[in-house]
Amino acid sequence: MDEYKVTPWEVSGEIDYDKLIKQFGTSRLDRALREKLIRLSGGDEPHHMLRRDFFFSHRDLGPVLDDYEKGKGFFLYTGRGPSKAMHIGHLVPLIFTKWLQDRFKCNLYIEITDDEKFLHRRDYEWSDIQKNADDNILDIAAVGFDPERTFIFKDSEYVRNVYPLLLKTARKITGSTAKAVFGFDDSTNIGMQFYPAYQVIPTFFEKKRCLIPAAIDQDPYWRIQRDIAEGLGYYKTSAIHCKFLPPLQGISGKMSSSAGAETAILLTDDEKTVKNKINKYAFSGGQATLEEHRKLGGNTDIDVPFQWLSILFEPDDSKLKTIHDDYRAGKMLTGEMKGILIERINAFLKGHRERRKIAERDVDKYMKTGKLAASMWERVYE
């Protein structure tokens, strides 16, 4: 019996990532492969999400790196189901994706799955989904991808350009496959049953290998892709999987903006809100009393503020180590730990708001006029 659940629509429980690798049939990102990735990326300053095992699993990363070494190159693909408000957890794989693009100078496709969200959430109107999508796109663009090498598209807008390939893909996937992989049943609507074909499509955008940096809950789509890609004349996609940013209340599950404001820091939260949320809701690994804490020290493994610093907000290893050691030794108190995090989050969000302003100006490049985007609107995939 599993005490956790990981599907594209639900992540809950305390996740055993080693077990998940076995369950999903992916491979652990081992030292040799990680070092090769770091070497090819330029050698210096490997991203802290790599160093700290946050990206922990993969499929066929080796052949991607081989192709890069041979000069053939590869491309990146990730995506987002538009939601009312993006939180910092949503940015995690995107930040790492930007690092990959910067280092490997490759094209990046970002699919905005407005269709899937609409099909899955029967309580949403189409206009809500569109409003959210347009808003989310600005937050994504604010990550700062290369505007000439990045194409951000909404499924609903690009569908004409991919429809023949979408049909070709759908023709290869039976209802029973979709049921087995995604847990659909006969009560699932026919739009949802069809949708997996669309999420597969961007892996076919170039006749190179595709590398998908994403949280591991999306992996079922890539399993289907890998079953059918070669029969359609494309490569099996590669993927590099990250863990989930834990929600404020504790290290189980993943951050989710629909689960209530107290689980997540939204990209729109102001300084005071951030401070209140962290102080009020962030699960602490500290002891019950000051005395006990000074004596026993805090538990960084379950301390959400420490985990967030590790995953996202403290890239400097030596600084993180100091925080870790001081907290473990009881020298640093919970309030101090939270104080550091609050400061970091607010600095990050300030930067994000500024980058989002620039993104408002640049978003057309990503979607229509940039070099890659313009070329994408000229083609139809058959």
Add this chain to the structure above:
Amino acid sequence: MDEYKVTPWEVSGEIDYDKLIKQFGTSRLDRALREKLIRLSGGDEPHHMLRRDFFFSHRDLGPVLDDYEKGKGFFLYTGRGPSKAMHIGHLVPLIFTKWLQDRFKCNLYIEITDDEKFLHRRDYEWSDIQKNADDNILDIAAVGFDPERTFIFKDSEYVRNVYPLLLKTARKITGSTAKAVFGFDDSTNIGMQFYPAYQVIPTFFEKKRCLIPAAIDQDPYWRIQRDIAEGLGYYKTSAIHCKFLPPLQGISGKMSSSAGAETAILLTDDEKTVKNKINKYAFSGGQATLEEHRKLGGNTDIDVPFQWLSILFEPDDSKLKTIHDDYRAGKMLTGEMKGILIERINAFLKGHRERRKIAERDVDKYMKTGKLAASMWERVYE
């Protein structure tokens, strides 16, 4: 046990149309409704397909005629799954549709279901489907619809304009509904499972009642439409159903170009081919010997040449009656009956070839530039 089968993908056996009305839950096109349709169409020269009970069944034709009478109007919708070669059977509902458009001056939408054909026929390449679709569209345009009031579109090309509405529709249809209505199972590909939503969409093109003139095998799609339309804020569609043009070899099943050249007269058949096919393959209701025929007379009920004259090639009732009576009395021989049919078919095909030339010039109006077509490309259905 049924000795015949009628689904959107297969028609076989000797069809009991009265039984089919009960099975499908449609209504017989009775005298009162037929006379109302004829009266509103202008009163004179009711189409022979109406007079002769070839259009025999309907759903909610009454409210369509009421709306027309009240000045609200209605619109027409029909379609075609592109095939390698169109035969005269394919034109039957289109010819009646043109009559309706001429008489009621209404908009007509013709959906070319290139997606469905590709999903259903795994042996076809996309390029084959497109070649066939473009070719079929010329044959359809040759029927002579009003170029300012007709929109002919390929599903693959118009998908961007209907995608939000398509999702809204798909969200209302469960896998079990699609299975129950179309006989899908888990081995059916996910594209086919999704497709019924698209065939429903054109019934929502206007906020008026839609009337679909089509052979009765397409009715399952309208059953689904009628279940969900009002929940989406549209009218339940109306339909007027015709029987099938029997194939050359006998009055069972329907004409099908994929069943072999000897079952159908193709629109591309030349005069000699038509003559040979009719003389060689057309099932005759005549007697085995000349003597017996003179004595007993022929059976017009099973005589395919007579049936074709009745359905398509002899609109004049008194002339048809003479043929009927002479054949029944043994005065007219099988060879003479076939001779009349050959002459009529060849005259029809000569006209069709000429109209197809004009259609080559006009096809852009139906698809892009005509008044209705141009307005359709400007809108997105949400």
